[in-house]
Amino acid sequence: MSEACQPVDVAVGVLIDAAGRFLLTSRPAGKVYAGYWEFPGGKLEAGESVEDALRRELQEELGITIGAVHPWKVEMYDYPHALVRLHFCKVYDWQGEFEMREAQRMAWQTLPVEVTPVLPGTVPVLRWFAEERGFEGPTHRG
Template sequence: MSEKILDVAAGLILRGDGQLLLGQRPEGKSWAGWWELPGGKLEPGETVLEALARELDEELGIKVTEATPWVTYVHAYPHTTVRLAFCRVTQWEGEPRGRENQQLAWVDPARATDVGDVLPATLPPLRWLQLPDTYGISNIGQPEGLPSFLQRLDAALGRGLRLVQVREPGWPDGPDAPSLHTALQAVLQRCRDAGAQVLVNSAHPRAWWAEADGVHLRAADAAQVLAAGQAESLREGLHQQAKVAVSTHDRAQVTVARELGADFIVAGPVAATASHPGEAGVGWEGFEAIIADAGVPAYAIGGQGPETLADAREHGAHGVAAIRAVFR
């Protein structure tokens, strides 16, 4: 990696229909003809959002009125290393136009490469944009709670939930206990019918990860995988679109998640929760400190729910993760 790091603010300008704005680098610039997210380098004394607003005015002629921090990601090009502070821009004044003779295109993030070659550092956020903004964590508890949970799951899926984690540490063991695997199958069926993905917590058998859509690693399990040199084999047996997520409570655990190539992290708890009695929340300042160099999207957990999503995004979260607030 180059010793010189260039700090850049990059904007994901998102219309209400989910379309994203890309610009094509004009002739005379490096990587001419390639498509990228608009933005530019920070000037001395500027914050990321200040630099973004200035660059989008200069580059596109728009005035940003609503933008939130998202993911800071480091990418090494052959001759320089860039630290990209990606921000989501959801409100602006004016119609974007190429003030630097660049072509513009509104694209579906899932099909953005149809427009042409996309800069390598732009590819990760295109994937991240496809993550839902709410992550529901199961709370079946005991076998007799399954019918009630499935009703709540159906209701949540009807409200748009598209990412679920099956996490049931209290499920009874023993040969005579009702099967959690059977419960997982019921959850999978409902989620697949709704177009939702299901991750299995690493407390449960690895064989289940492949049946579902990937794994959510507890922080201790993630550290163990990395220490054992098993990072490269973590995705063995999983399908191509499967996800790996990691729970994190501090920056060291975020480093582990990044080295494992996690698709996203869950960070917190932001506030104390009933599911973790006696565990104080880190607050929003603590949350921001945890995710500052994550390099991947982060869901805020701990006292979160749909009603806190906007607040979470103001502090750099991709979305929120919750148990009770999602499955009501």
């Protein structure tokens, strides 16, 4: 188990477009797991709700303003550097043009995911998508 026993709460946006594709972004250089693909989001600040954190993070990272937030699942993941409680929320509508404000990359994906490597905490989400969509087979490469 990681050194910190208190989990870090993280709001995660699972953006789904009209075609059913979902958005993955790469982790920026200089961060833990740089270059790995994940769903965008970030840590909750003191007193912030999951929805508020998600709105702030997606504005800061991607330059978009999201519509309704649909809480989906909560998953604990024990990374070597931190124990995180990931609050996954589906988002179907947003406004604004995507701007990669941290020089990250973005990719709209379907199953199986084409981009690699995928952040370990992201893998369960791909499995949930597979279950929901009746997809059989590997959910990602590598």
